[in-house]
Amino acid sequence: MSDHIITLNAGSSSIKFALFALDGGEWPRMVAIGQIEGIGVSPEFEAKVDGKKSKRALTGAETPKNHDDALKIIIGWLGETFPDAKIAAIGHRVVHGGPIYSAPMLIDDASYKVLETFSALAPLHQPHNLAGIAAAGRAFPGIPQVGCFDTAFHRTQPFVNDTYGLPPEHYQEGVRRYGFHGLSYEYITARLEERDPAALRRLVVLHLGNGASMCAIKDGKGQASTMGFSPLDGLLMGTRCGQIDPGVLLYLMQQKGMNAAQISDLLNKKSGLKGMSGVSSDMRDLESSDAPSAKQALEYFVNRIRRELGSLMAVTGGADALVFTGGIGSNSKFVRGEVLTGMEWAGIAFDPAANQAGAEVISAPGSAVKVYVMQTDEEAMIARHTIRVAKLAKAPALA
């Protein structure tokens, strides 16, 4: 029997999972990763062990009706595949820790109830994250459940980057700039601290994936995020619009008669790279498309990043390093090249050959700003937090 940790990331119709072995190292070792997608639609189970992927449809008696059923299938598969694994704790990705939770924590009945109140702040994600915690609690009674919040990293940002220009009662009731992708930013800063601690002094991280945001970091602490009250703000994303004048929303309501559900659908699902291009939300499709609308969407995507880079570097007072991460940031040479070309004014000397070669450092030798390309690993961050937090004797008090 050896100790293991399960990490779970429950979405509206999916549960992503990973299994980590605790070998005593600073970073736990991932032994399996997978997901059940399409819960309630056409569910499929997918897993990867030792680099080998397997995928199958879940039909007949196996069809999961809800998160509890899906988790049972995952646990059953883990038990069959790793019969010696003993589960010491379960770590959960939770999108919202509200204004109060600034660190991962043990989830007990009281903190679960507090997290439920944050569902109003993140209605598309929080209820599903909580359903995952409840299902795991039923499947593993007595095993510590640890919540890791995507907002936590940003709780160190100063008031001016945390607020909107509204009367203070709105800030008090929770209308704040929370920022998201915090687990990715924590992972990147933790890895960079091992590799190049001086880079943490003034750092901008570009997490460019299907969801995309950027974060200004000073002395390892979050200072400002392009995402705000919700994950809609900031950069253009796969299907989300990013920054928009609230006057547009008023226009859509007052002149076009759109209701909240229609506007939400437009901003969250019908905009972004997909909506602008009419081609795809996938960066690879756009890079290989000849459609003028795809070119325009790419230009806008890059333009938003460059403008936000200038803005975040104003927060950090220049940068010692930039890090590109996320599916696009770590893979797209095209996007990195477009973002970094002509940025000498900011002290960024770009090395196109290193970028083309897929190097880890793509700034030129002697560049005042060092530019890294790194893979993020939110599951590893959750697993590491879970080890630390599960050792606590009892859940921490509310902050």
Ligand code: ADP
């Ligand atoms: P999510 O936010 O869903 O976690 P990811 O971080 O996995 O998203 O990023 C998905 C994005 O990464 C997609 O737009 C995909 O096209 C892009 N991507 C993945 N590989 C490449 C590649 N080799 N070149 C360009 N883009 C890529």
